[in-house]
Every structure is written in C-alpha cells, then in structure tokens.
Amino acid sequence: MKVLVPVKRVVDKDIKIRVKADSSGVELANVKMSMNPFDEIAVEEAIRLKEAGKATEIIAVSIGPQQAAETIRTALAMGADRGILVKSEAGVEPLAVAKILKAIVEAEQPGLVILGKQAIDDDSNQTGQMLAALLGWPQGTFASKVAIDGSDIVVTREIDGGLQTVRLKGPAIVTTDLRLNEPRYASLPNIMKAKKKPIDEKTPDAYGVDIKPRLEVLKTVEPPTRKSGVKVASVAELVGKLKSEAGVL
C-alpha cells in the first residue's frame, strides 16, 4: 500500500509572528520556515507503517513556492521515498489544495492519505475532510491511534470529552492530532541520502485546478490586547478582590 503525505511549509512554530503595519497580512520576509508540526506527525506515522510492513512507499507532496521543496526534502530525510512539488507562488486555499490532492491520489492510487489536522498558519482544519469528501472516502480526523486491519483502517480520534474509535473501509483519509506519535529527527546520513531522492515538479494547471481564492482577505490586524492587571500579595487578598472587586465568587 502506498501512503501519500501532504506537507505544508509554514512559519516555524517557535516564531512570534508580526502583523504588517498596513494590515495586508503577516510578515513572512526573512522569517524562519519549517514543516507544519502536525504534518511532521503525519510523516512519522507513515514511516512507522512502512517499518511495520504495512506500507510500501511514502510519497510526500507539498503545494507552495519553490522553497516548499525544502519541506519535501525534510520529509524525505525523515524516511519518505519520493516527493511531488506543486508550485504556486500565490497562496492556495484548502478547497483548491484538496482538489489538487484529489488529482494526485487518482494518479498515484495510495491506500491511505495522512495529513496534519490543521496548519498552524491559517488554522483552517479543512483539507483532510475536503479531500475525503471529493474522493468519496471515509475520514478519521484528529487521530491519536491508527491501526491497519486487513483492508480496514481503525482510527482512535480525540473528541470533546474523550476518545472515539471508528472503523473505516480503505482507502481512507487520516488527519493527525498532537499525541499520535513523537516525530523523529532526521539523521545526518539520511539527510545526505534524501538529496538523491526524486522530487517531481508540477503546477496546479497540470491538474486542471483553478486556485483563484474564494475568500477575499480584507485585512489582517493585531488581536485586541488584554491589559495586565494587578499583583496581589496573598491568597486572602486575592479571594477578597475576586469577591468584592471582580464579583466572580
């Protein structure tokens, strides 16, 4: 079974982003970029399936600018076998990403697509579900455990209030939650080896997908800030203020 893993190049999770002064977006120039953390978990899960003999080949796909090839290279260094870069300088919304991925799935025929549950830049949490819909496949979102059982995929999902387990008829879509696994670091020999692994370059046009945005971003602004309050000296003072001043006790 082939496994397809889409990976997104995003601002590194440890960078504090800045909103541009003219409200036109978030400053991305000279900012450290990395693979979306949820996608690292997806790559790791695919590698573990391969190591367990359940997957035969792992294809990492990224849709983005030329530099997204570096993100694919990271996946290859972790253990993916080959890459596909769909080049677009303009941002691509989840719906259009799902349409491009659908075309890739139809060409590559994977038995499983593992995606991060959301990208930490736009926080949309849509692409996996949309891809499942377009393919008519079942979806196991927010996964904390994935097991292959014959042609079925059994997914334990993090839901409000606890965990839910579902059985999906493969082929299927899985999206990863934080605690599915702990992604590995690529070793130096594997980073060297990854340089020789192939990356195919494509364009959205090649897949016949219109990437014109459906959402118009009118502006991007700073969130309202909360002003810091007062320090209290003791628990008794705290309780007193909560009761008489804040009125919440």
Place this chain on the structure above:
Amino acid sequence: MPTLLVAEHDNKALKDATHKAITAAKGLGGEIHVLVAGSSCRPVAEAAAKLDGVAKVLLAEAAAYEHMLAEPMAALIVSLAGPYDAIVAPATTAGKNYLPRVAALLDVMQVSDIVKVVAPDTFERLIYAGNAVQVVRSRDAKKVLTVRTAAFQAAGEGGSAAIETVAAPADPAISSFVGEELSKSDRPELTSAKVIISGGRAMQSRENFAKYIEPVADRLGAAVGASRAAVDAGYAPNDWQVGQTGKVVAPQLYIAVGISGAIQHLAGMKDSKVIVAINKDEEAPIFQVADYGLVADLFQALPEFEQELGKLGR
C-alpha cells in the same frame, strides 16, 4: 435567506455550543432552521424548538447519526442544503469533522472558527494561534461557517418553533462506530463552565492535580483544565487541554496555576472575563494577561485558596 444550523447534542440533551452558534447565526440576518440529527433524539429537537431566534427545527433520526460520523452527517446536510444561503455548525470536534466535508461537496470554501459576523458575507477569524485577526469576505454563493463558540453569548429561550421530520438519505456505509471512552466527571464541561481552574507543568504529577487543583475546583463548581505541557507530560488527560490546539474557553473566571502562558495556551483562554494567575516565576508571561496575579508557590497557595473559599461558605 435562511440559515441551516447543525445542533450539537448527545442524543439526550442539547449542548450549549448550539445556543452560542445560534447567536452567531442571528448575525447573518436570515431565518434560522436547526437540524437535529441523531438517534431517538426528539427531546433534543424539543429543546432546540424553544430557543429564541429559531424558526424551525428539522429532525433526522437514524442509527447512522447516533455518533455524528462525518460521512452520513455530510450526506444528510448536503441533501438538505438546497434552499439555504448559509450552513453553520459550532466549531466542536464534531462540527470540525463533518462541516468541511459538506463544504467540499457543495464546492464552497468554508470559513472556519469565526469569532465575529461583520456582515452576512464577511467574518472575523483568528489565524496563527490567535496572534492575528483576519477579516475575510466569502465570494461563494452559499456560506459554510464553523463558529468559535467561546466568542458568542448563548441564545436564551423564548421560541416555539415547529418540528419537522426529515428523511435520512442512505448512509454511505464506509465508516462505522467502534466505541468511545468519555471521561466521566460530575464537573461542568470545559467549554461551557463558568469557572475553570487549569494546571501547568509545575503541577509535577497527576496526583498533584487531584490533591491540589481538584479540591479548589470542587469549592468553585469549576471545570478542570490543563496546559499542553501538563498534558504532554501525562499529568492530565488530553481532553483537559486548553489552547489553540485544544479547547478554546471563555469562562467568567479562569484560574491558571503553574502555567507560564505560552502563546498556544493564551489563545485558548484570553477571552475569559477575569483571569487569575498563580505562578512562582514573577516574569511568567501569563501575568501579562492576568487581572489578578499572585507570585507564590502553588503547593502552598492552593490549600490556602481552598480554605479561604471555605470561609466564604463555598
């Protein structure tokens, strides 16, 4: 210009997330129809019919909807979507699961996790874990929206809508429910609690959550939360996590204990009305958002806090 709003419930009771999503839906200006999809869930439909602002309740009962699996839910919602200008669901784990599936089937780009309705086609949403606010206008004919419930007040009662039964389309039958493990607790749910007390990595163990946090929670009738660091360290279960990738909450009172205040965590609680921080490190960023800060050792402060509350008769 009617709006279809998908109710959140557990087949017995309507969840508060629905009440809040209704308030968001009111901003769209159209008549609101609430879809209650589940198994033997007429009492839920009856509760939804009483909510202020609801014009009609659609009741779809079938075994396939009992656990709100995305595949049958999306098939149902798409079968009903025709006359609606907007389809809305609360951004719970259920809504986040089925609604993008609906959007793709309708060829609509969903607007996720809205925090404000600016106009019927224009919405505010948070990006980068709440570090920026984006104002977006949807060019799609139909709007598909999930609502960050913490950003909206709950709609009250006062309606008396008619309940109409709708036919269930065939289950795609590509997914099935195996089981669930729901945490059992007499405490309120995090997302609807009026008071929340959360612990961070400084709690040091799961036992300390039970020994220090829970007695205070009992006094306050509070829900218990945790930071991602505490969850990752195994001190608290996954579903206690408050933050951008966990639950987003906005209670009347939020008490952060031994939580440094990572951006990720702040994104999940900074809309709380009153924030209290108890932390040993006076430089901790959590103090920058706290209304009341106490620099103290939590293992001394929490038992004292519990005693003081006891004196108040709590």
